[in-house]
Amino acid sequence: MTTAAAIDVQCAPSASRATRQPKHTCAACYAQTRDVVTAICGASCPAIFCRDCFLRFLQIQVASHMTGIVRGVACPICIRPVSFRRLRALAPKATSIGDLQAAVVTAVSVCCPACHCTKSLLPNVTKSKSVEAHLDGTLHNAAELLATQLPASVQALAPVLLDRCSAYSRYEVSAQDLFGCVRRQIPLRLLLDQTLTVLVRMFGDVERQARLYLCWRQHSPFTATMCCKHDICFACKTSGHHEGEPCGALQVDAAMAQCPHCAVYLTKGDGCDSVQCFCGGSFSWATEARKFADEYVRSRINPRVFPKVLAFLRRRVQQRRFRATVLPSLLAATERRALRRLDTLLPVPRCLRSALLQAVYRRRYRTIVLDMPVHLLQWRIAMAAKRSEMIHWIGLAKLVSEARSSGRAPVRRTTTKKKPAPVPASVQRIVQRASSFVAKPVPVPLPVPPQVATCAYLPQTMNSRKRPFART
Incomplete structure (x- = not known):
C-alpha cells in the first residue's frame, strides 16, 4: 500500500468504522466530530480539524493568494509546508487545491510573442517517474532513469542529484540550496541548463517545480516558449534574447528589493527589516535591498567596457603580486640554481x-697578459702628449704673468706659424720598441685600460720620482 493510499484510508474512514471511532475536538470550531483530518504536514503533526474547517481553510488560502507569486500551503498548527500531493490525499474532492495549483502555474506563465497565448513554461511530468514516486518506493530505478536523461558528461552525478532532489521534495533544503549545489557540480552554462531542464521535469509537485524554475531563471532569464519555441526573456517578458544588454528601463526606488524565494519586486513603506513576502518566505530587507541595488548598477554598465576594465584590473593585480612575491625570491632562486649546477660538477x-x-688560465693569459704591452704603450703615448701640451700652456701662463707684473704687454717672439715640437727621443725609443710587439701601427691613444689600472707595477711607475719622459 502506497503512502497516498494510507493517507486516504486514514482521512476518509468507511461508514462501518465511523461509528466505532472516538470523537475528536476540532482545533478551529471546537466541535465534537468523527470526520476529522489529522497529520496534515506529517505523521507527527498534532493538528486535528473537522473536514468542513479544513476545506474552509483551503478556500481562504485561494482567496488570499496573489497572482504571479509562488505560494505554498503551510500547516495551520505546525507552520510547516505541505505539498499539493499530500493535500490532494487529505481532501480528494476539494476544488480549492486545483485553484491553488493554477495560481502557482500563473507565476511561471508568459504570453508567447508568436501566437499571443499565455502558456506555462513548466514541462509536463510523468508522475510514475517523478521524485515523489521514488520516495514512495514505487520507482526502484530512479538513479538509472535520471542518468539516462542527463547529458553524458554529468551522468556520474545522478546519485548525488537524486539525493538532493529528494531532500528538496521533502522541504529539507530550499530551491536556492538545490540550485547552488547543481551549479557547483556543473559550472558550464550549457550543461547546467540541460541538467536543470531534466531536474525540473522530475518533480510531480507544481509548487516544487515552480520554485526551482524561478530560481533558475533569476540567473539565466533567456528561454523559449513551450508552444512555439520563440525566444523570450523571462525577466522582462520581452521577445528575443538581448545578450549583453540590460532589461527594459525599471524605475528603481530606494525602498525596493527582490524576494529571494519568488523573485517578486517589493517596496517598503515602514517597519523593521525582518520582512515576510506574500509567498511565505522571510528575509532581511536591508540585505536584499543592497543586493538589488548592486545588481541594478551592474546591469546598467556597458557590457563591452566592463570586460576591459576587469582585464586591466587583473593585470594590475598580477603585477602587484609579481613584485611582492616573485621578485624577492628571484635572487634566492638564482643562487639555488647556480648551486645545483655546481653540485653536478663536484663529482668530476x-x-x-x-x-x-x-x-x-690560458684563456685569461691570452686576453689579459699578452695584450698588456700594447695597452701600456698606448697609455704612455697618451700621457706624453698630455704632458707636452701642459708644459706649453704653463710657459704661456708664465709669460702673461711676467708681463702683468712689469706693466708691459706681452711680446710675441715670432709672427710666423710655430713649428710643431719635435718628438722626444724617449717617445721615439718607445715606438721603436713597440714595433717588436705588434706588426701593425700603434692605434690612437686611449684612456687607461682596466687591465693597466689593475696591474701591480703601474702605480709604482706613475708615482716614482724618476720621470719616464725627457723635458722639452
Whole structure:
C-alpha cells in the first residue's frame, strides 16, 4: 500500500468504522466530530480539524493568494509546508487545491510573442517517474532513469542529484540550496541548463517545480516558449534574447528589493527589516535591498567596457603580486640554481678539473697578459702628449704673468706659424720598441685600460720620482 493510499484510508474512514471511532475536538470550531483530518504536514503533526474547517481553510488560502507569486500551503498548527500531493490525499474532492495549483502555474506563465497565448513554461511530468514516486518506493530505478536523461558528461552525478532532489521534495533544503549545489557540480552554462531542464521535469509537485524554475531563471532569464519555441526573456517578458544588454528601463526606488524565494519586486513603506513576502518566505530587507541595488548598477554598465576594465584590473593585480612575491625570491632562486649546477660538477674526476683550470688560465693569459704591452704603450703615448701640451700652456701662463707684473704687454717672439715640437727621443725609443710587439701601427691613444689600472707595477711607475719622459 502506497503512502497516498494510507493517507486516504486514514482521512476518509468507511461508514462501518465511523461509528466505532472516538470523537475528536476540532482545533478551529471546537466541535465534537468523527470526520476529522489529522497529520496534515506529517505523521507527527498534532493538528486535528473537522473536514468542513479544513476545506474552509483551503478556500481562504485561494482567496488570499496573489497572482504571479509562488505560494505554498503551510500547516495551520505546525507552520510547516505541505505539498499539493499530500493535500490532494487529505481532501480528494476539494476544488480549492486545483485553484491553488493554477495560481502557482500563473507565476511561471508568459504570453508567447508568436501566437499571443499565455502558456506555462513548466514541462509536463510523468508522475510514475517523478521524485515523489521514488520516495514512495514505487520507482526502484530512479538513479538509472535520471542518468539516462542527463547529458553524458554529468551522468556520474545522478546519485548525488537524486539525493538532493529528494531532500528538496521533502522541504529539507530550499530551491536556492538545490540550485547552488547543481551549479557547483556543473559550472558550464550549457550543461547546467540541460541538467536543470531534466531536474525540473522530475518533480510531480507544481509548487516544487515552480520554485526551482524561478530560481533558475533569476540567473539565466533567456528561454523559449513551450508552444512555439520563440525566444523570450523571462525577466522582462520581452521577445528575443538581448545578450549583453540590460532589461527594459525599471524605475528603481530606494525602498525596493527582490524576494529571494519568488523573485517578486517589493517596496517598503515602514517597519523593521525582518520582512515576510506574500509567498511565505522571510528575509532581511536591508540585505536584499543592497543586493538589488548592486545588481541594478551592474546591469546598467556597458557590457563591452566592463570586460576591459576587469582585464586591466587583473593585470594590475598580477603585477602587484609579481613584485611582492616573485621578485624577492628571484635572487634566492638564482643562487639555488647556480648551486645545483655546481653540485653536478663536484663529482668530476680530478684530471678533468685540472684540465679545465688550465684552459681557463690560458684563456685569461691570452686576453689579459699578452695584450698588456700594447695597452701600456698606448697609455704612455697618451700621457706624453698630455704632458707636452701642459708644459706649453704653463710657459704661456708664465709669460702673461711676467708681463702683468712689469706693466708691459706681452711680446710675441715670432709672427710666423710655430713649428710643431719635435718628438722626444724617449717617445721615439718607445715606438721603436713597440714595433717588436705588434706588426701593425700603434692605434690612437686611449684612456687607461682596466687591465693597466689593475696591474701591480703601474702605480709604482706613475708615482716614482724618476720621470719616464725627457723635458722639452
